[in-house]
Structure formats: C-alpha cells, structure tokens
Amino acid sequence: MLSIVIPCYNEEETISLFYKEVEKVRQQMNEIFEYIFVNDGSSDETLTILRKLAKEDPTQVRYISFSRNFGKEAGLYAGLKAAKGELITVMDVDLQDPPDLLPLMMKKIQKSDVDCVGTRRVNREGEPPIRSFFAKMFYKLINKIGDTEMVDGARDFRLMTRQMVDAVLELTEYNRFSKGIFSWVGFKTEYLEYENRERVAGTTSWSFWNLFNYSIDGIINFSDTPLNIASFVGAFSCVASGIALIFIIVRALLFGDPTSGWPSLISVVLFVGGLQLLCLGIIGKYIGKIFLETKKRPVYIVKETETTNPS
Template sequence: MDSCEKRVLLTLIVPVMNEEESISPFMAAINDKLEGLAAELEILFIDDGSTDSTIQQIEKAATNDERIRYLKLSRNFGKEAAMTAGLDHAQGDAIVPIDVDLQDPPELIHDFLRLWQEGYDTVYGVRATRLDDGRRKRASAGLFYRVFNRLSHTTIPPNAGDYRLMSRRVVDAIKQMPERNRFMKGMFAWPGYSSIGVEYDRPARYAGFTKWNYWKLWNFALDGLTSFSTWPLRIWSYIGGGIALLSLIYMLSIILRTMVFGIEWPGYASIMSAVLFFGAIQLISIGVLGEYIGRLYIETKGRPIYVLEKKN
C-alpha cells in the first residue's frame, strides 16, 4: 500500500457545540496520546452554532498549532450536518470523526491507523463498556441496533458509534450522498468496502454535559429507520391484509349466525370497540405515511445541509 511508503495525512473531524471547557483538555490529550503517530495530523474543528466562547478557544488554540483548522457554521444545524461539513473539508488520506469530550480515547487511533495500513477501508470502535450510560439507555440502544439491522439492508455493527477511521474512498462515496435527513451511522456503513472493529472501554465525559436527551435519541432513531428502510411503510400492507382477512371471517360468521339463529342486534360495546380499534390503526398508518412524506418534502426543497459563517 502506498500509505506504507510515504507519510500520510490523517484528519480528525471534531464537531463541537458549547464545549469551551473541553478544547484545551482535548488538545492536551491529542498531543500526549498521539505522540509518535505514523502520520501527519490535521485537526478540523466544526463549531455547530456555539453560544459560548468555544470558537474563541479554538481560534486561540489554532494560533499556537498549525495543525488546527476550523469551520464555523452560521447556526446550529445538528451534529450530523457538522460531520458532513467536516467530511466535505477534510484533506486527509484517512479521516477520523472524534468527540471532543474524550469519550473516544485518542490512543485508539494508533490501532485504527495500523489496521488501515494493513488494507481495511473502515476501522470502527466498538464500545465494550458504556460507563456513563444508564441501564435504560443501554437497553434501548441494543434494541435499536437489533431492529435496524433486521429491517435495513445496510448493517450497522452493534455498539459502534461515529468513532472510526475511514479511507479517502469511503469518504468520497459518502460525499456523493446528498440527502438532508442524514443518519451518519448508516451512511458510514452504506459504501461497504472492507471493515473491522476494535473494542474499547468508553469512559465518562471529561467536561461539559451531553446534548442528547431521550427525545433527541428517539428522533435520531426514527431518522435512521426511515432513511434506510421502507419496512415501516410496507408493514401496513401486511397489517391491512390481516385485518381484511379477520373482517371477512367475522362477516361470514355473522351471516352464518343470522341464517341459523335469525337476526341479532349488535351491542353498543362491540360497535365502539371495532370503531376505536380501526380508527387507531388508520391514524397510526397515516402517521407513518406522514413521516415519509415529511422527509420527501424536505428533500425536494434541496436546501443546503449547512451554511458556513467562516473558516480558516
């Protein structure tokens, strides 16, 4: 491989929002843990609409370290858009998205780089432990991976986050995907190519607090399922067919009872139960259709995924 014969450029993509306390510790950890790295390093911060002094801290760090570049988005577009901006502007032969809170151990990049040089296009981190996650969050994450991989043709490795090394050809393939509703875990896996996982223990955050509450995680999971699977739409064909079959059986039973025992007057409870049940089914199916139609509406407008305010 050519990357073994020359010194390659490795880009770290670091999306941040209101992380003023984390910039200095992150750079200290990078300098300490990546000393002797077998690659030139580019550190690309993407400020996703911070309202504190995050961008000032990045600019200060950049004046003392020529490896640092930064992009400032005009407002908060979300982490997926910030990572997209990073992929668009990364110059490296290999690219590593990494969190600034040090939950992604920088020292793992040595293993990432070695495996990439052995021929793997994607080397992803697999969380052996999630010390800062509660039991409910771990259980819901496990359920999401199982459901997603059953319903989608694109397989996401369980417990693999955004922390990974990707070759330039993987990144170039991702850059050809223009959708506005971006589920990066699925997009990272979609190009295929050879991949391998590396286990690591995920520590607690060094500073600050997580921006992901349960509501945001639910919407994130919903984006993932609707972006990479049509099963939520297709399943209603099966549900409709099943209900139609049950209705036909019930109708035949009423006809037979009427022929044998004469006319019966149905009760109020049975009518209301049927009306409420079928009404609920219709509302749920309309809601699923609405989710897809809403995403089609967003895509057809063709707005940019992000807007840059400044960069260096």
C-alpha cells in the same frame, strides 16, 4: 496527513482538554495532524475558544462555524468535505473516543488491506440502563429489517482512507444517518474494541428523546419494512373486518338482530381507527423525508471559518 473531524455543540469545557490529549498522541506518532472543528451553532463560548485555538496553532487547527444548529450529521458532513488528509478520522470532543487508539488504528490501516478501522464499545457502563436497553434493541431491529448491517456499539470514531471518505461524500442526501452510510458504502472495515469511557467535562446534548428520534431516522433511512408492516396491518384489518361482517350477517339471519353490543362495536371502531392512524403516521414519516429531499436545501450553512474570522 491525518485529518481529524470534531463536531462541537456547546463544548466550551472540553475543547482544550481534547486538543491537549490528542497533541500528546500526535507527538508520540510523529505525524502531521489537521484538526477540523465544526461549531454546530453553539450558544456558549465554543466559537471563542476555537478562534483562540486557531490563532495559537494556525498550521494545524481549522474550524467551521454554522449559522445555527444543524445537528451532528451536518457537522460530520461539513468536516469530511473540508478534510484534506489522505486519512480521515471522526472523533467526539468529549474524549469518549480514546485518542490513544489512534496509533494502533493508523498501524492497522497502513499495514493491511482494510479501508476503515472503526471502534466499538464492549459495554455501556455509566449510561442509564434504559438508554442501553433501547440502544441494543435498535441494533437488533435495524439488522433484522434493513439491508445494511450496523455493528452494535460501533462509534462514529473511525479511521478512513480518502477513497472511502470520497464515497461517503458522494451521498449528498439531506436526511443523513452516518452509521448507516459508513456501512452502506461497503469498504472493508475492522473494529477495535474498548471499554466505555465517560465524558471528561460538560454534559451531553443527547437526551433520550433525541436518541429515540435519531434511531427512528436511521430505521426510515435504511429500511422500508415499516411501510410493509403498514400494508400488512391494513390488509389484515380488511380481511378481519370482512370475516366479522359475514359472521354478523349469518348470525342475524339465524338468530335475529339483537340491539346489544354497542360497547364492543365502539371498541372495534376505535381499534381499526387506531390502526389506520398508525399506518398513516408511518407513511407520513416517509413522505416527510421525501418532502425534505425534494426541497434541495443545503445540509448546513457556514457563517464563519478561520479564514473569515472578523477579528
């Protein structure tokens, strides 16, 4: 059986379209599918549509509905935990992940020694240029400062063996970054390339600011380089201040102590103060992540499933 994990957040326009397209592929493959839709606290009619779909196809369709919006990472984690298949894939409901790749992915994972068949976009046509630029910069940066390699353009859309999914589920951390986790577990992965596809309906819930914060989380979760940078900046400022102090003392002994220089002094104070705040901000980010982990709060809370549907 192939389990398909589909996180949903305000996707009332795309769920039916997604189900129909994947069903076409399933009939061609003649395989048993398990749909696991995860409603991430949607405020539209997403849950109503999932209830209806589960009634129409009770043998294949399951859904999990959160008590509020916990984020896509929580949706992925919940879906993977609920999946029962020997093969599991993760897909976006907006059809930016092409369902017609599933037969080839299935063939590759069954006839080779790979544990995961992933997908990656060869271009970002249709995306705002600034988003594409920062996405490329993120992958270049994380691969230089982190120990876990992340493939540029790689999607969450991947077909994984049960062994790999079980390994992913062993990582129970609260602060999750799935792209990094999928790479960190270390199973053999091959990638299929495809042209970028736009959403079939609706609008994305990922703003530029959301993606920026998500990338910061990825860097913090998989690299301690920002802490090293903060230490280096602090040490450099200390040494530079010491040299400047010696220079000022020597100049005062040789040429006297002029009263001029207040603007430059204030500039230096503000500069050093800014560096200190920057370093404290970096350290604070890591401390905040530690704080959330030590609380041991659940990654998500389930309010309803197809078996607890009040109707």
